[in-house]
Amino acid sequence: MTPIAHTVGADDMVAYLLADVAAGAEISLQGAATGAVTAQDAISVFHKIALRPIRAGETVWRGGWPIGRATADIAAGAHVHTHNLVSAHATTSGHGRHRGGGTCAHP
Amino acid sequence: MVRGPETFRGYPRPSGRPGIRNHLLVLNATGLTDAAARRIAGALPSTVFAGTMFGMGMVGRDAELHLAALSGLAVHPNCGAVLLIGADRTRLDQLIAVLDRDGRPYAALGLDEVGHDAHLLSQRSLALGAGLLRRLSAQQPQDCPLIDLLLACECGLSDPSSGLAANPLLGRVADWLVDAGGSVMLGESIEWLGTEEELARRAATPELGRALKQAVRRRLDLAHAAGLDLLGTNPNAANIKAGLSTIEEKASGAVQKAGTRPIRSLLAYAETPATPGLHFMDAPSYSPESLTGFVAAGAQMILFTTGLGNSYCSALAPTLKLSANAATAGALGRQIDFDASGLLAGRTMDDMAARLIEEIAATAAGQLTYGEIMGEGGEAISRFGEAI
Numbered sequence: 001m002t003p004i005a006h007t008v009g010a011d012d013m014v015a016y017l018l019a020d021v022a023a024g025a026e027i028s029l030q031g032a033a034t035g036a037v038t039a040q041d042a043i044s045v046f047h048k049i050a051l052r053p054i055r056a057g058e059t060v061w062r063g064g065w066p067i068g069r070a071t072a073d074i075a076a077g078a079h080v081h082t083h084n085l086v087s088a089h090a091t092t093s094g095h096g097r098h099r100g101g102g103t104c105a106h107p
Numbered sequence: 108m109v110r111g112p113e114t115f116r117g118y119p120r121p122s123g124r125p126g127i128r129n130h131l132l133v134l135n136a137t138g139l140t141d142a143a144a145r146r147i148a149g150a151l152p153s154t155v156f157a158g159t160m161f162g163m164g165m166v167g168r169d170a171e172l173h174l175a176a177l178s179g180l181a182v183h184p185n186c187g188a189v190l191l192i193g194a195d196r197t198r199l200d201q202l203i204a205v206l207d208r209d210g211r212p213y214a215a216l217g218l219d220e221v222g223h224d225a226h227l228l229s230q231r232s233l234a235l236g237a238g239l240l241r242r243l244s245a246q247q248p249q250d251c252p253l254i255d256l257l258l259a260c261e262c263g264l265s266d267p268s269s270g271l272a273a274n275p276l277l278g279r280v281a282d283w284l285v286d287a288g289g290s291v292m293l294g295e296s297i298e299w300l301g302t303e304e305e306l307a308r309r310a311a312t313p314e315l316g317r318a319l320k321q322a323v324r325r326r327l328d329l330a331h332a333a334g335l336d337l338l339g340t341n342p343n344a345a346n347i348k349a350g351l352s353t354i355e356e357k358a359s360g361a362v363q364k365a366g367t368r369p370i371r372s373l374l375a376y377a378e379t380p381a382t383p384g385l386h387f388m389d390a391p392s393y394s395p396e397s398l399t400g401f402v403a404a405g406a407q408m409i410l411f412t413t414g415l416g417n418s419y420c421s422a423l424a425p426t427l428k429l430s431a432n433a434a435t436a437g438a439l440g441r442q443i444d445f446d447a448s449g450l451l452a453g454r455t456m457d458d459m460a461a462r463l464i465e466e467i468a469a470t471a472a473g474q475l476t477y478g479e480i481m482g483e484g485g486e487a488i489s490r491f492g493e494a495i
Binding site: 006008016018044045046047048062063065066067068080081082085086087088089090 | 266267268271300301302327336337347349350352353354355356359414432434451
């Protein structure tokens with residue numbers, strides 16, 4: 001069975017895998033966008049796959065919302081996560097990043 | 108277009124909204140009597156416990172909001188009667204005044220009225236509780252209009268399935284209830300981050316739009332002032348492992364719970380909405396204190412989406428747990444009340460919303476949530492500053 005990735009908006013730059021996939025897997029899209037994409041990486045269920053090349057510094061959009069900024073060039077089909085996507089609200093100096101962790105927001 | 112019932116089953120109260128449960132509430136008003144009050148609640152059948160671990164020494168806004176929350180719990184719609192327990196008469200008198208204005212049955216007992224004897228406090232409280240239980244057992248539910256229904260929406264231990272499916276489902280149900288004249292509440296202010304402009308456009312007034320944006324800004328400043336980058340805190344490690352990368356990604360999924368209707372007000376913690384419609388509460392996002400903010404404001408039921416299985420529930424408001432993650436819904440089949448995973452496998456949003464509305468109506472009419480069956484619920488009033 002072809003693995004499926006879910007899209008929210010027709011112009012989304014990423015899709016969400018509905019099953020774990022291996023690198024090289026052909027993935028078909030469901031939701032607002034249709035088509036197919038080839039996974040460049042092994043990607044876990046509900047993680048994101050790039051639907052087109054994304055340049056470092058580019059804002060990544062999903063469902064009409066910006067979900068962060070690319071920190072590296074990302075190839076179509078690559079895994080998009082914290083290693084190449086960062087919050088626009090992350091402090092840029094690195095000072096204080098992830099220090100303490102005393103306030104546990106959620107769950 | 109989603110259709111649903113025009114009424115729900117509720118127990119009428121002397122003031123405020125009708126309840127979908129008819130509990131005796133043992134309300135502990137001071138930290139000193141927490142253990143005694145829990146013991147008393149445990150010995151009385153069909154009783155829920157709520158209260159505070161704190162007491163004297165709170166000041167300013169912290170003291171005000173704490174009293175507001177305790178007052179809200181005392182007259183919660185799902186309480187048919189209240190047994191107030193406390194160490195000192197001052198706090199009890201403040202809550203007695205609230206209950207006298209309300210008019211529902213209550214009894215109050217202070218440790219200082221029984222010679223500071225915790226044994227005697229338990230003994231006398233059981234007799235008082237028995238009397239209240241008898242009185243509330245005579246109360247009957249009746250059909251109530253949807254204008255009297257206040258649902259709160261929450262998400263916890265989210266994964267991408269929350270934002271993709273479960274939260275939009277709550278949004279569809281929120282739109283239905285708002286259109287039908289009822290009320291919906293959303294909190295967790297930090298999770299509006301990145302969506303403020305859109306939320307501001309949906310605000311009933313420009314002033315409210317500015318207030319919504321300021322509320323998010325204040326939470327972000329709070330995080331930064333504490334030396335915290337939100338990355339690693341929100342989304343947390345479990346969210347990230349599940350696939351959520353940034354707070355914007357999580358937040359833009361989280362606000363889907365709010366549906367699409369105009370935002371009527373920005374509520375303070377535990378503040379009751381003054382009008383029907385959609386309301387946002389400026390509150391912390393950690394589930395226990397977040398849910399209690401909604402409950403103290405009078406929410407009769409919580410709709411709670413989860414990706415990975417957050418089990419926390421309110422003690423007073425039945426908390427319907429939903430997941431659109433098929434693995435979670437399957438593995439936690441006696442903890443997740445509603446499996447919404449069909450939304451990612453071809454089921455339509457309207458079809459799933461109609462099913463969820465049926466589940467809400469059944470829950471209002473008395474069907475127990477798994478959280479109620481397990482006794483998983485708690486209440487935790489948030490704190491807003493240091494005490495003396």
